[in-house]
Amino acid sequence: MTTITWQSVQAEALRRIRSREWPPGAQIPHEADLATELGCARATVNRALRDLASAGLLDRKRKAGTRVPLNPVRKATFDIPIIRLDVQARGLPYTYRLLHQTTAAPPPDVAQRLMLPGDTPMIHILALHLAANAPFCLEDRWINPAATPHITTADLSEISANEWLVQNAAFTAGDVALSAIAAPPATAHHLNCPPGAPLFTVDRTTWAGATPITCVRLCYAPGHQMQAKI
Amino acid sequence: MTTITWQSVQAEALRRIRSREWPPGAQIPHEADLATELGCARATVNRALRDLASAGLLDRKRKAGTRVPLNPVRKATFDIPIIRLDVQARGLPYTYRLLHQTTAAPPPDVAQRLMLPGDTPMIHILALHLAANAPFCLEDRWINPAATPHITTADLSEISANEWLVQNAAFTAGDVALSAIAAPPATAHHLNCPPGAPLFTVDRTTWAGATPITCVRLCYAPGHQMQAKI
DNA sequence: TCGATTATTATGTACACACATATAAATACT
DNA sequence: AGTATTTATATGTGTGTACATAATAATCGA
Structure with a gap:
């Protein structure tokens, strides 16, 4: 039996965003629904979506739910080396x-x-x-x-x-x-x-x-x- | 009863790094020990330390444990706006x-x-x-x-x-x-x-x-x- | 009708547990 | 001695549950 990882959930979410299955501006199913749909625990979905949100690919608000932003503000990172x-x-x-x-x-x-x-x-x-x-x-x-x-x-x-x-x-x-x-x-x-x-x-x-x-x-x-x- | 949050664990870890209670190069107690010491679940410690590691403030390796890097490579982020x-x-x-x-x-x-x-x-x-x-x-x-x-x-x-x-x-x-x-x-x-x-x-x-x-x-x-x- | 109060609900997080996985360390083997 | 194998261990992650919190939606009162 293959277990669903948070990475695979994240990849699937990313796919749906890119394919416009979840179009810009739309609300996506809430965590509990996604968890049952994908066959994993809500915590797993939470981790996947939380990371996408911190990358600017999703907007999440309590009670309001999760939606795909119309104008995503992506984030880039660079190292500050010695x-x-x-x-x-x-x-x-x-x-x-x-x-x-x-x-x-x-x-x-x-x-x-x-x-x-x-x-x-x-x-x-x-x-x-x-x-x-x-x-x-x-x-x-x-x-x-x-x-x-x-x-x-x-x-x-x-x-x-x-x-x-x-x-x-x-x-x-x-x-x-x-x-x-x-x-x-x-x-x-x-x-x-x-x-x-x-x-x-x-x-x-x-x-x-x-x-x-x-x-x-x-x-x-x-x-x-x-x-x-x- | 006040519950320990992952943020408070992170803050405490940060304090120990800054105060050199955990000096550069040193290994820090493993998650289970920290959890019992701070009175929270290991998952909570894990989340706190994982985030610090992704920020470059800690080095984590399975089995090897977690250590404070000698030369931390910090990361900065910027937005890529429209x-x-x-x-x-x-x-x-x-x-x-x-x-x-x-x-x-x-x-x-x-x-x-x-x-x-x-x-x-x-x-x-x-x-x-x-x-x-x-x-x-x-x-x-x-x-x-x-x-x-x-x-x-x-x-x-x-x-x-x-x-x-x-x-x-x-x-x-x-x-x-x-x-x-x-x-x-x-x-x-x-x-x-x-x-x-x-x-x-x-x-x-x-x-x-x-x-x-x-x-x-x-x-x-x-x-x-x-x-x-x- | 409007404003304040009270549900409702989706996300956020803590916990206890289990198992996976990488890998350092110990051991066995040649 | 050097190499391959095994074991032990710290982190990584999934699950199910419970409760916290923010914010919308519904309700109530003037």
Whole structure:
């Protein structure tokens, strides 16, 4: 006897959505009915549909039931790797250069993004990540020392702040903004590219609960691509 | 009596990871032990830890148990909205202009990305999405008509291919590449920006099972940001 | 007729149990 | 010693039940 898995239920639901057996906007049978129809427990159907809903392929509401959205908003995910591992995964030797480190009050926009008073002294890092001795990524970071007291004892010329933080300050949430900017002169100099070159840029702010940890701008050398999956 | 929820178990696990009560690299108690310790069923612990693992915060292997990864690879997600809704969500009026539509054999790189023979005739679309009458995004798309026969009857000057496909060709998988490019002259002309301007660019290929559906390059006007969440 | 209150109902989740499955560890075998 | 086989174990998943919760639909009252 073959048992129905939640994956098979999910596949069947997906098939019905794609074939328009469940057309956009329509309500689909409720869990109990599907369970009896497909010959499995409601929990199995629940798991299958819950996952589809979190992927944006179904809308579920208590009492209202489950329906196929008219305008599904699909979600894509990408990894946030340690830059060293990102480079090494490409088969390139990695090096790292700490360009600058101070403790100072952050510029207003950084303070605002971290929701901290503007006069809080923070650690400022400017560092260059290199792949095969070519500039790969310029890291411009502000760290809230109150969130990570140990960092004052870390030697950030040996290990990148990026890596230190990933290993020592597990964060619970963060937001990321992706954009393309024209390389400012100083950045262009560090990345060894012409000023104005298009740079793929990641602005990231991370939190441990309600405590802001760090806020970083990563400017990647021209030509960089970031991969994501749907 | 207060019942333990999987969320509370997850929060407690997260706390232990952050506090290094479960240090990086260490193995954590197995599900059954945690269940008895926290006073809940193993299924509840399983759900909590499974979700943490899919977020990259734990590594789980059968028999080997669960451990805190030394180098956690966190995952961020972003929405893939219909461009019209993206514009309207910013409170701007949306317009759309079909610039070009033909049926032809695709260039080799497109054929390769879709894993189709190079001589398959495909639909090629060039369209401009505008926000408040300013260029917002240039869409350069190739569509496999074999995957979506109905599209030949769609009037793509009225509804964008982007929107038509989302509503009519639910895909099961896709990959996305994000990058920054210097605006080529033609693109710059359409987006009304100087040639060479940094453009945030999304290259997306989508599939319905093993059948390739479409492959699109979206070039956003300078200054565009894409938001993601961790 | 309208607004507040009360059912009704579909999803969300917890639990106890059972069995499946991957795989590390131990054992037997050559 | 090295390899193949077995065993033990932690996670993965399905089932049936029970109750919680949100939100719609029905009912009631002014």
